[in-house]
Amino acid sequence: MLSRYVKLYYLFCKQNLKVMLEYRMDFLLGVLSVMLQQFAGIFFVKIVFDHIHALNGWTFYEILFIYGIAATGRSIHHIFFDNLWTLGWQYIRPGKFDRLLIRPINPLFHFIADRLQQDGFGQLFIGIIVISTAMPHLGISWGVLEFFILVVMIIASGFIFVAINLFFATLSFWMVDSLPIVWTIFNLSDFARYPLTIYHKGIRHFLTWIVPYGFTAFYPAAYFIKGSGFERMALLTPVVAIVSCIIAYWFWNRGLKAFTSTGS
Amino acid sequence: MIVVKNLEKHYKIAKRDPGLRGAIKSLFHRKFETKKAVKKINMHINAGEMVGYIGANGAGKSTTIKMLTGILTPTSGEVKVNGIIPYENRQQNASHIGAVFGQRTQLFWDIPVRESYELLKHIYEIPQAQYEETLKEFVEVLHLEPLLGIPVRQLSLGQKMRCELAAAFLHRPKVVYLDEPTIGLDVAVKVRIRAFIKQMNARYGTTVLLTTHDMQDIEEICQRIIIIDDGSVIYDGSIQDIKSQFGDKRVIHFELEDAADSFVLPETLCDITEVLPKSDEEPHLVSLSFSNKHISGAEVIHTMMNHYSVADLTIADAKIETIVEEIYGRGMKKEVQHEEIH
Numbered sequence: 168m169l170s171r172y173v174k175l176y177y178l179f180c181k182q183n184l185k186v187m188l189e190y191r192m193d194f195l196l197g198v199l200s201v202m203l204q205q206f207a208g209i210f211f212v213k214i215v216f217d218h219i220h221a222l223n224g225w226t227f228y229e230i231l232f233i234y235g236i237a238a239t240g241r242s243i244h245h246i247f248f249d250n251l252w253t254l255g256w257q258y259i260r261p262g263k264f265d266r267l268l269i270r271p272i273n274p275l276f277h278f279i280a281d282r283l284q285q286d287g288f289g290q291l292f293i294g295i296i297v298i299s300t301a302m303p304h305l306g307i308s309w310g311v312l313e314f315f316i317l318v319v320m321i322i323a324s325g326f327i328f329v330a331i332n333l334f335f336a337t338l339s340f341w342m343v344d345s346l347p348i349v350w351t352i353f354n355l356s357d358f359a360r361y362p363l364t365i366y367h368k369g370i371r372h373f374l375t376w377i378v379p380y381g382f383t384a385f386y387p388a389a390y391f392i393k394g395s396g397f398e399r400m401a402l403l404t405p406v407v408a409i410v411s412c413i414i415a416y417w418f419w420n421r422g423l424k425a426f427t428s429t430g431s
Numbered sequence: 432m433i434v435v436k437n438l439e440k441h442y443k444i445a446k447r448d449p450g451l452r453g454a455i456k457s458l459f460h461r462k463f464e465t466k467k468a469v470k471k472i473n474m475h476i477n478a479g480e481m482v483g484y485i486g487a488n489g490a491g492k493s494t495t496i497k498m499l500t501g502i503l504t505p506t507s508g509e510v511k512v513n514g515i516i517p518y519e520n521r522q523q524n525a526s527h528i529g530a531v532f533g534q535r536t537q538l539f540w541d542i543p544v545r546e547s548y549e550l551l552k553h554i555y556e557i558p559q560a561q562y563e564e565t566l567k568e569f570v571e572v573l574h575l576e577p578l579l580g581i582p583v584r585q586l587s588l589g590q591k592m593r594c595e596l597a598a599a600f601l602h603r604p605k606v607v608y609l610d611e612p613t614i615g616l617d618v619a620v621k622v623r624i625r626a627f628i629k630q631m632n633a634r635y636g637t638t639v640l641l642t643t644h645d646m647q648d649i650e651e652i653c654q655r656i657i658i659i660d661d662g663s664v665i666y667d668g669s670i671q672d673i674k675s676q677f678g679d680k681r682v683i684h685f686e687l688e689d690a691a692d693s694f695v696l697p698e699t700l701c702d703i704t705e706v707l708p709k710s711d712e713e714p715h716l717v718s719l720s721f722s723n724k725h726i727s728g729a730e731v732i733h734t735m736m737n738h739y740s741v742a743d744l745t746i747a748d749a750k751i752e753t754i755v756e757e758i759y760g761r762g763m764k765k766e767v768q769h770e771e772i773h
Contacts, residue, residue, distance in 0.1 A: 171556075178553055186541040266537055268502045270554055271526035427518060428504040429442070 175272065176280055183283035194285045201245075201289030205238055208360070209297065223365045228304035229392050230361065231297055237360045237384035239294030240324025245287030248279055248329045251336045255344025259426070268427070275419060306393050313391070320387035320401070323408035327383045328356070330411035333419060340422035356380045382407045432606060432638045433476040433499065438508035440469040440494050468494040470662040471508070478605070481632055481639040483653035483670075485755060491662040492642045496608050499640070500530055513605055526555060529599035529607040533614055536591065537598055538583045544594050545579040548601060555602035562601075569597040572627050589620040596624060600631050606638045607631075613645050625651050646755065658758060665758060677754040679722045682707065685735055686743035691717045697738045704731060715742070 187194055212234065216227040258264040258278065267274040298317075302309060335352050338345035359380035363371045374381040382404045390401030446462045469491045476482055486492050497503040498510055501517030501524050510517055517524040531537065538547045552562045570576050573593045578586060586594065592612060599607055609628070613621045629652060631637045641652060649656060649670070656673065658666040666673060687694065691709055694717050703725040707718040721731060728746060735741060 175553055178550060182539065182542050182546060182550065185546075189541075262532075262535055265497070265502050265532065266535070268521060269500050269525050269528065269530055271522050271556075272554055273522070424504075427502060427521075 172272075172276060175276075179280035180283060187283065187285050197286035198289040198292075201286045202293050205290060205293040209234060209293075223362065225362045225364075226304075228301045229388075229395075232301035232305060232391065233362065233384050233388040234360050235294050235297030235301055236321060236324060236388045237294075237356070238290050238297060239321045240383050240387075241328055241356070242287045242290035242294055243322065243325025244328035244332065245290050246284055247287075248332065249284035249287065250279055250282040251329070251332045252346065252349065253282075254278070254336045255339035255342075255346055259339050260343055264426070274423065275416070305391055307391060316390065320390065320404055323405045324383040324387055326408040327379055327404075327411050330408070330415040331356075331378060331380070333415040334411075337415070337419045337422040340426040352378060356383060359384045361385075379407050379411060432478040432480070432513055433474065433640070434509070434511045435472055435474045435495075435499075436509040438469055438472040438495070438498065438510060439467070439506045440491075440498060440503065441506045442466045442468055467662055469498070469505075472659070472662075472664055474657060474664065474667065476638060476640065478638055479632065479636040480655060481628075481641065481653045483649035483656040484640055484642045484659065485644075485649065485656060486642075486659035490659045492659060493610060495659070496530075496610055496640070496642065500528060500608060501525065526602070527605045529602065529604035531592075531595050531599045531607075531609045531612045533611040536583060537595055538591075540584050541582055543580050543582050544575070544586075547583065547594075548598065551598060551601055557602050561603070565601060565603065566597075569600070569627075572630060573597055573623060589616050592616060592620065592624065596627060600637070603635055604637065606640070609639060609641045609643075611643055612641070613643060613648055621645070621648070628652055658755065660758070673754055679724050680720060680754060681723050681728055682718055682720045682747040683728060683731060683735075684745045684747070685717045685719070685739070685741050686713075687715045687717060688740040688742050690714050694739070697734050699734055700726075700731065 209231070212227070212230055215222070216230075220226075222230065254264075258267070264274075264278075267277045270277055307313065331352060332349060335345060335349045338348060355374065355378060358366065358370065358374060363374060363381050363385045366374075371381070375386075386397055386401045387404045388401075389395040389397035390404075442465070443463045444466050445457060446464050448456060472491075472495060484492055484495070494503065498505050499512060499517060501521040504518040512524060513527050515524045515527070538544065539550060542550075548562075548566060551557075552559075557565075570579070573596065575593060575597060578590050578594060581590075583591060583594065596609075596612065599609070612628075613624055616624070625648060628639060628641075632639055639652070641648065643649060653670065655669050656666065657664055691714060694706075696704065696706055696719075700719070700721075704719045704721040707720055709716065709718075719731060719735075732744065735744075
């Protein structure tokens with residue numbers, strides 16, 4: 168069962184890659200523009216830190232590290248799960264979603280596998296560069312275990328992005344296109360690129376327990392920042408990722424059921 | 432193979448008053464009305480049958496097909512396809528069925544046709560030997576060879592439809608639903624597609640449910656037709672039966688010099704012919720329906736020429752098309768009367 172899906176995903180990916188390479192210019196421009204966009208954000212942080220030494224107790228490299236985890240986690244979502252954005256206007260509205268329902272494979276899998284987003288690679292490059300720039304300045308020694316935990320944290324961060332987008336994209340089953348809502352929620356993730364301690368308590372709780380973007384960058388990064396006071400919270404990251412995915416998938420199935428009983 | 436019992440589907444439709452005011456009003460207060468798209472439909476289709484499912488636009492054909500494929504869950508009633516309830520075991524059902532939905536492609540838009548088929552091979556878990564054999568056969572019958580290397584988005588409508596059909600039959604499904612497979616195609620492609628469908632049925636015993644507005648499709652492919660109107664089945668039987676039942680029916684379309692509004696049926700024709708509903712698009716057209724048991728076509732034409740100046744006329748013979756036109760026409764007339772009563 169699982170091996171069948173792994174194989175199918177590989178085959179879908181291969182096709183998507185071929186299409187991607189066919190539009191070479193698109194590929195390069197997409198990657199470059201996303202890199203530029205990310206770079207602008209970092210540049211802004213740099214300018215701020217040219218004037219101050221620490222932001223509410225956080226140093227430049229710590230903030231850079233948080234930023235890097237956010238970018239890398241987000242790139243997982245951006246590269247592999249980007250089709251979530253298109254559920255309403257590309258699948259449900261034009262009736263293309265029906266096609267997925269008459270195939271003998273899981274419709275969510277089919278929907279996700281239908282697209283690979285090249286632009287996300289720009290995000291991935293920047294994320295990796297930023298993380299490796301910040302790593303030596305955090306005052307911890309990096310061993311195999313630390314690297315392993317870092318990778319787990321980043322993957323968990325990616326899946327939290329996925330779960331949140333999946334949850335809100337699912338609303339499309341009831342309202343045809345939930346893109347504006349998905350966008351609004353997604354923009355909240357910008358808050359999570361800075362230490363949550365600089366925000367009001369209400370916002371912090373919201374970003375931790377309601378829409379858990381805090382676990383996409385700040386908490387996992389805090390694990391590696393000495394004396395951050397959030398090392399324990401950080402360990403919850405994978406748990407939050409799993410729980411979020413379960414909730415989002417449950418909600419997706421509810422939406423699918425509603426869709427098949429009302430039609431579009 | 433397909434068993435449908437008392438199948439019903441109701442939609443809730445938001446009703447709103449016209450104009451911007453109505454739109455704003457509906458934002459706060461919504462009225463819903465229930466539309467019964469499919470009402471208590473029954474049908475029983477055996478394995479290997481090829482059935483034409485016909486009806487006017489909005490009669491409920493697509494809704495029925497969506498329920499048979501498992502895309503829609505019925506409001507009430509029962510559906511079983513090959514022993515499986517499609518909307519409960521959608522994926523299981525999916526591996527035994529194939530479908531072509533009019534102009535919506537089932538193929539992968541950006542990749543060449545051959546690679547689309549390769550992906551389908553894996554999705555449907557078709558054994559390699561069987562896949563190669565089937566594909567070879569399809570390429571021959573549908574003349575696909577020159578198309579295999581082209582991305583789907585670059586194909587013409589006729590080319591795309593040939594590729595779609597091959598995709599629908601590729602995994603040798605037991606049932607295939609064809610929702611208007613010949614819409615917008617030229618005659619040569621239609622002929623090829625019909626031949627292909629017949630060949631599939633003869634060779635693999637594929638059950639086919641076909642909806643179309645092209646009666647030529649029906650006459651050439653199907654042994655049986657089911658006519659649906661306003662959500663209910665109004666005819667279910669063999670094409671032979673319907674022909675002998677309505678075979679004496681004739682329809683003559685008269686193109687008058689004057690507007691047809693002022694047309695009054697000549698007295699001698701009153702009891703034995705019937706005026707079919709006029710269309711706004713052709714203000715000069717009058718269509719008369721009659722049985723040639725009661726009056727001959729020549730006589731009808733003669734009488735009409737005596738009373739009106741006729742610019743042109745066409746005689747429709749007892750093709751299924753004429754019969755269906757007659758049945759639809761009656762259905763529409765019912766609707767008109769209905770509105771007048773209210």
